Amino acid sequence: MAAFKNLVRFSTGSQPHYGDLVAVTDNKYTVRKLKGTPFTTWEQTEEIVHVDTLETPIENTPIVLCIGLNYKQHAQEANLPIPKFPTVFTKPADALAGPFDAIDIHPDARELLDYEGELTVVIGRDAKNVSEEDALDYVLGYTAGNDVSARNFQVPEASGGQFCYAKSFDGFAPIGHAVAAAQDIPDPQKLQLTTKVNGVVKQETSTGDMIWSVRQIISHLSRGTTLRRGTLIMTGTPSGVGYFRKEFLKDGDIVEVEIQGVGATKNRIRHY
Numbered sequence: 001m002a003a004f005k006n007l008v009r010f011s012t013g014s015q016p017h018y019g020d021l022v023a024v025t026d027n028k029y030t031v032r033k034l035k036g037t038p039f040t041t042w043e044q045t046e047e048i049v050h051v052d053t054l055e056t057p058i059e060n061t062p063i064v065l066c067i068g069l070n071y072k073q074h075a076q077e078a079n080l081p082i083p084k085f086p087t088v089f090t091k092p093a094d095a096l097a098g099p100f101d102a103i104d105i106h107p108d109a110r111e112l113l114d115y116e117g118e119l120t121v122v123i124g125r126d127a128k129n130v131s132e133e134d135a136l137d138y139v140l141g142y143t144a145g146n147d148v149s150a151r152n153f154q155v156p157e158a159s160g161g162q163f164c165y166a167k168s169f170d171g172f173a174p175i176g177h178a179v180a181a182a183q184d185i186p187d188p189q190k191l192q193l194t195t196k197v198n199g200v201v202k203q204e205t206s207t208g209d210m211i212w213s214v215r216q217i218i219s220h221l222s223r224g225t226t227l228r229r230g231t232l233i234m235t236g237t238p239s240g241v242g243y244f245r246k247e248f249l250k251d252g253d254i255v256e257v258e259i260q261g262v263g264a265t266k267n268r269i270r271h272y
Contacts, residue, residue, distance in 0.1 A: 003034055003042030006178040007141060009055040016055065021178050022048065029054060038124070038140055038179075039229045056098040057143060057179045057263075058122060062228045064091035064173050065221055066118075066147055068163060070236025071209045077239045086212050086220055089163040091147075091173050096232075099176025099263070102270040103148060105251075109169055110271060112151035113249040116237035117195030117203050117257035119188065120145035120175050121214060123231040127222045135218035138227070141179035142188060144263040146195075146255060147234050148172040151243050175232065180262040188214040192260040193238060198253055203240035207259075210236065 006021040008031060018038065019031035029051045035043040038058060068087035069075055075082055097103060105113060124140030147167060153159060154166035185191070188207060195203035212220070217235060221227060242248050249255065251271040258264040 002141070002181040002183055003044050005181050005184060007038060007057050007181070008178045009057050009059065010049075010051045010053070011055065012049065012051070016059070019049070020044070028052065038122075053100055054098070054177050056096055056174075057176050058230060061093050061096055061230050061232050063093065064095055064232045064234060065227075066091060066163075066167065066234040067212065067217055067236040070211050071205065071238040072211060073205065073209055073239035074237060074241070075211070077244050082211055086217060088221065089167065091164070091168050094170050095168055095173040097171040097174035097267070099174060099265040100267065101171065101174060102268045103171045103174065104270050104272050106169060107271070109150035109153070111248070112243070113269065114149045114151050114242040115195060115197065115202070115249060115255045115257075116147035116149055116241055117193055118145045118147050118234040118237050119191060119193060119207050119214075119259055119262070121188075121218070121233040121235060122179055123227050123229055123233070124182070125229050127218065127227040128225065130219050130222040132215040132219045135215040136182060136188075138218060139182040139214075141181050142185050142191075142259065142262050143175050143179045144177075144257045144259040144265050145173060145175040145232070145234050146257045146265055146267065147237060148174070151248075173232070173234070174265045174267045176263055176265050178263045185262065191262060194258045194260070195240065196256040197247075197249070202242070202245070203238050205238040207235075209238060
C-alpha cells in the first residue's frame, strides 16, 4: 500500500517536503507531511500543514518519455495512419516544471507554440522487460501533464521527423498538481481529460480513446530497456490541439490540464 493517496510537494521556508494532500479550500492546501521520498522508505506523520502553493510533485526525473499519435480522434484530425508501434520521443529532465509555474518561452519558440494535455505516468521502481499483465505494478501513480510544443521546430521541414527538439525546452513538461496513487486508479483507461486555454475548453475526451493502453506502453518501452524509477511517461494527447485549430499560445495565456480525480495543472505562458 502506498503511504499516500495524492502525493504533493511543497516548501516551508526554504525546506522542501513531500506530503499527502488532504483537502483544498479557497486555494489553500491542507497536507499531511510524509517522511522519506517516493522511491525510498515512506513514513506517515501526524503533522498537518496548510500551504499556499504546490511544487512539482516529484523533485526530479531521469527522463520524460512521450508517446505521439496515441488517440484515435487525434489521428483522424491529423489525417495520419496509425503506425505499427507507438511513436516515442523524449524530453530531458530540465523540461520538468511545477503545476503552477510560469513557462518561460524563448523568442525562437513562440511562433507556433502549442499545448498537449496528457495523462502522465510516474514509474515507481525500475522496470525492464515487463509484460502487459504486470505493467501497472511498476506505476507509482498518475498525474496531469502538458507536452508543451514549439511546432515551428516540429514540422517536417525543420525537424526531419524528429520531435524531441521542439518539445525539450526548459519547462516544457509541467505536471501535477498531485500524483494519484496507482492503487486508487484501477483502470487508467477510464479517466476524463480536459484542456482549457484562458478558460475555454480545447480538449475533452476519455483516456479510453487511446490507441495503446498504459499497460501496452510500459511493456513496449521496457523491452530490453530499463525504465528507471521516477521516469515520467506522457501517454499522448487527444484531438483539439492548437495546430489543427490554427490557434497558438501567446504571452500571458493560461493553459489548464485536468485529469478528473487525478491532477490538474495551470500554467501561464510568459515571454522573456
